[in-house]
Amino acid sequence: MAGQLAIDFGNSYTVAAYWRQASRQAETLYVPGIMRPMPGSTKGVYAAPSRIAYGTVAEDCLVGQEVIESGQTEGVFQDLRFAVVTGKLVYSLVGCRWLSNQDMAKDYVAAIISRAGQTLGLSGEAVLAFTVPLAACNSAPAWRRYQRWLTGAVRQAGFNRLELVEEPWAAAWGAGMKVKPGDKYIVVRLSAEFMEAAMVLAASQSGDGSNERHIRVLSYSSGWLANEEELGFQPPQELAALIRQVLRQAGPLGYTATSLAGIVVTGSAVKTDMLAVVYELFAGIPIYDKQPLAATACGAAVLTAGVDGSGYLRHSYGLRYLTADGYQYREVVPQGLFYPSDGFVAEFTIKASYDGQQEFALLIYRMEEQCMNEDSPLLLRTRKSASKGQAVITVRGSLDGAGQLVVTAYELVSGDVIVEHIAAAKLV
DSSP states (O other), X not given: OOOOEXXXXXXXXXXXXXXETTTTEEEEOOOTTTOEEOTTOSSOOEEEESXXXXXXXXXXXXXXXXXXXXXXXXXXXXXXXXXXXXXXXXXXXXXXXXXXXXXXXXXXXXXXXXXXXXXXXXXXXXXXXXXXXXXHHTOHHHHXXXXXXXXXHHHXXXXXXXXXXXXXXXXXXXXXXXXXXXXXXXXXXXXXXXXXXXXXXXXXXXXXXOTXXXXXXXXXXXXXXXXXXXXXXXXXXXXXXXXXXXXXXXXXXXXXGGGOSEEEEEETTOOHHHHHHHHHHTTTSOEEOSSTTTHHHHHXXXXXXXSSOOEEOXXXXXXXXXXXXXXXXXXXXXXXXXXXXXXXXXXXEEEOSSTTEEEEEEOOEETTXXXXXXXXXXXXXXXXXXXXXXXXXXXXXXXXXXXEEEEEEEETTTOOEEEEEEEEEEOO
């Protein structure tokens, strides 16, 4: 089995999905031992409870369904994602050492990645897609904190190539809403104890350095679900109040319910009475609630597989090389190309920089500006070492529906394929 892995790390459940090329659709992944089929799902949705349990040695841990089936009650930790998003640090003595809740979250996610990667047969150079929580999309510091933490978890699992997908963007696509630039929509996410909602704007990339962002949060509200006996509130009433707060925040900015293209409802605790509130508040507006637990992970898998997106490049991209006069740039992908492309749009040759070189990092630059994949370059390795200045590798690239440069590389001497149809960098 092979496919692009996308993970939606939730506070209650974590869902992994991948793009199945044979069926041309995203499916949730079953990882033996740590995931279970979710009751009520009609298409075989699998998820791992977001829990981790430690033994007497901190390195020995159980994750997901393993925790449930072990019956262990001591040394069990949950609410992991909430800790990472908020930045709150709480330390516990685990296996004779102190671990923070963020360390535990990293151990949990690294274990999920490792086991899911083994199930799919992925190499360490595979690109992993992760959804960025709604609250982190609403806060630049929270986004950076989540990205740093997640990069560490990915590397702990033995991978080094990471792509971030905003949760509202992925959820919309996974729930069946084909989002267009300029669309405004509300996303509601419900878990067992926590709920959040936001109005977001699907924004065109502006070339301001945030080219990986697809949405802008216009208003946001969240809250813990109170016990039904507390203050006489019921969860549906709390949800209605939360959504009205989002609308009130957006009102002064000129955004009202009548301007919405749709409402997306996701999460592990979407129930009939909660959905009834949404349908009542937004009568006449399309409601997207398909497979609410799996929608975000599947949407991320669809988008990173480059299936349903489209657009054109707003910048030129190329390679950087060193000369006696300093760094120079060679354009390999021109501005204005439409994606997905019909065949290859770029072809170039890589030469050795020094005698004995066998490993080449493919770095793609927005012309004379930023490197698009500096944190996760595609590494090309040859069987034989090369001499300085020797032409070693031919690379051909195309653009997929997500605006990624997808490359196939050949070793010139042997003609062997080094990598085939691998995403090297996202260009939009």
